[in-house]
């Protein structure tokens with residue numbers, strides 16, 4: 085019987101209150117003011133105001149699927165405004181929309197049940213492929229406006245998306261719906277000013293707002309977790325001055341994005357995805373191909389204004405140091421600014437984008453008229469490009485132009501670094517090669533973005549010579565086949581022996597049978613992961629967690645099970661559950677895992693035994709990853725990680741299945757809200773900050789995911805991402821590399837897709853050569869859920885590419901197959917038996933899992949010791 089960590093107290097705890105307040109503070113920093121003619125901030129009027137839009141009551145706190153967090157409550161926009169003293173005069177319209185939504189939900193549920201009964205499909209799969217979406221908004225009628233003051237209307241646009249399906253360029257998704265368009269037109273006619281708030285997880289079309297003077301302000305609220313409405317009110321009223329900056333480029337129109345026509349479903353082919361735009365993702369594309377964005381990467385307004393002055397740029401050995409003074413030149417509002425440094429690399433044998441983000445710093449609060457100075461350090465090796473011909477990272481000789489500004493299109497040239505000869509910074513082996521010819525985009529420097537004073541600035545800029553000799557070349561040595569472990573220990577060695585230092589992990593591993601080793605490498609879900617549980621609900625020890633590692637070796641070896649729970653917008657657990665008096669969790673009692681669908685499906689609800697106890701696991705829904713990235717404040721992001729780490733400790737969770745750190749390659753990816761940015765450097769830094777916050781808590785670890793090139797959701801398990809080695813390394817792996825090198829997450833999750841013809845879960849090159857040999861990753865690698873097709877995730881008969889192979893996972897260095905099935909165990913054992921998988925590989929993976937258990941046990945001992953002192 086597993087230990088229950090959950091609370092028996094239903095009432096809101098001090099920890100919940102404290103973390104909600106912290107989360108509100110973080111959320112206010114992640115909102116981006118896109119447009120403001122002075123209408124914001126608002127003074128709270130005495131009369132009722134006009135507030136319309138899908139997001140007023142149906143505020144989206146974060147997307148769906150495993151990225152959704154089951155918080156106790158959500159403060160929607162309506163509540164937030166009311167708590168902030170606003171009176172709302174649009175109840176009849178809001179009530180009409182409520183009625184529409186519940187009707188819509190009822191018919192969705194009926195359809196859901198009918199489809200499940202007809203197809204015998206697992207509920208989770210149906211829901212992922214056919215997610216519920218709120219209906220279009222009702223048209224505003226004359227009666228809705230009667231008696232309302234006409235100086236200002238607020239319009240809240242909400243969007244949702246989630247894993248398993250991508251977004252579409254249609255009304256109500258990327259585009260405005262018909263209802264939204266006509267409502268906005270009505271409001272622009274009837275009101276002096278309209279303020280639009282975007283409660284969205286990713287980019288939507290903004291043409292209507294940009295080109296309409298009646299729309300006085302547009303605020304990207306983003307999706308902010310359970311304190312959403314309260315945080316929004318803080319910004320609208322000016323209690324907090326907005327300081328968020330975009331972490332992705334917002335295009336003028338969808339077709340301006342590089343892979344607009346070929347992305348996923350757009351060209352009808354969801355089996356093969358060709359990364360033909362190469363390294364030109366996000367602003368790298370817009371800046372290098374002469375496309376003007378609506379709102380550039382790094383952009384955001386404030387209620388105040390700031391002046392940036394670069395005091396000095398110096399190069400010392402292998403790094404660059406900038407001192408920049410920021411002055412608040414406004415006269416009313418205290419606020420924060422983000423200094424961003426971009427570098428343009430020299431033309432050479434490897435083509436370069438116009439510029440890349442190389443460093444940044446967010447200031448603290450600056451009062452009007454006051455200044456603050458920030459220091460930004462940039463490692464010269466971070467400016468290297470990957471040269472496929474020589475399989476090395478190189479700094480090509482030439483000039484590196486250093487640009488400092490408030491966003492990617494506002495910078496000024498502050499220095500030029502001069503490197504007189506090529507330098508190889510890291511020598512690697514050739515790997516991850518494409519499985520077909522990829523016709524990558526080629527940029528013409530004549531089309532690069534420029535501005536009127538650029539040439540003048542360049543000519544006048546300070547020249548700094550960099551000594552090529554000062555930069556070291558690192559040469560990577562790659563692993564050989566693992567050696568079979570053996571032991572001289574005759575007695576049965578347990579984890580306690582290792583803890584007391586009388587034996588080593590190797591002794592246990594050597595003594596374990598193949599079956600025991602395989603159990604350690606396969607999660608514990610049995611009897612159908614898809615039908616009996618929703619995503620992220622396969623743990624028996626901690627209801628609502630995504631999975632457990634084996635408990636089979638507790639009695640014989642003292643190897644306890646680990647609990648793994650989702651993220652990234654907080655800790656995803658069931659809010660409540662029921663256990664009998666002995667502490668056995670009773671499935672089907674307490675919070676429904678499937679939102680009440682069990683009853684509709686006629687699934688029996690077990691009787692509540694005498695003495696049963698209710699448990700509570702209320703966690704904080706923090707802002708989505710994109711909103712965190714938009715803060716550009718790494719300390720604050722580590723606080724978000726700290727909130728999660730604290731709750732992991734409380735509920736006995738070892739690994740948090742987050743941060744998600746795929747690159748936002750195209751705005752239609754259904755999971756972009758779970759990811760930080762289109763830029764690998766920013767993504768890597770945000771992930772490192774999050775991991776640091778989580779791993780401050782003893783025995784708790786982060787799991788970065790989904791490694792790698794998991795950039796679309798339709799057909800995600802059977803999609804083949806085709807890309808060149810340079811594109812893979814510079815854009816899609818770079819963030820992971822930074823996170824591993826800066827913060828050593830305890831674990832990493834592979835993706836569902838294939839990369840150049842091989843499931844990432846089965847890629848030795850990715851998981852051993854790159855991750856462990858090149859980056860020195862020390863933790864456990866696990867698969868994404870069901871990627872081997874075990875349990876009842878029936879092989880997709882009609883898919884071009886099948887599932888990954890369990891034994892190949894182990895051989896590749898993928899230590900843990902999740903959520904695990906008996907088929908996975910059997911497949912591994914059969915390959916060992918028939919000589920296809922060397923036992924040494926199985927030992928290596930099992931050893932890593934045991935080391936993680938050991939780490940957790942050690943931290944629990946230290947905790948006990950500390951509490952006994």
Ligand code: BGC
Pocket residue numbers: 150247619620621630650741789868869
């Ligand atoms: C998602 C992962 C998640 C896992 C467990 C999968 O469907 O892709 O991100 O961690 O489920 O819930």
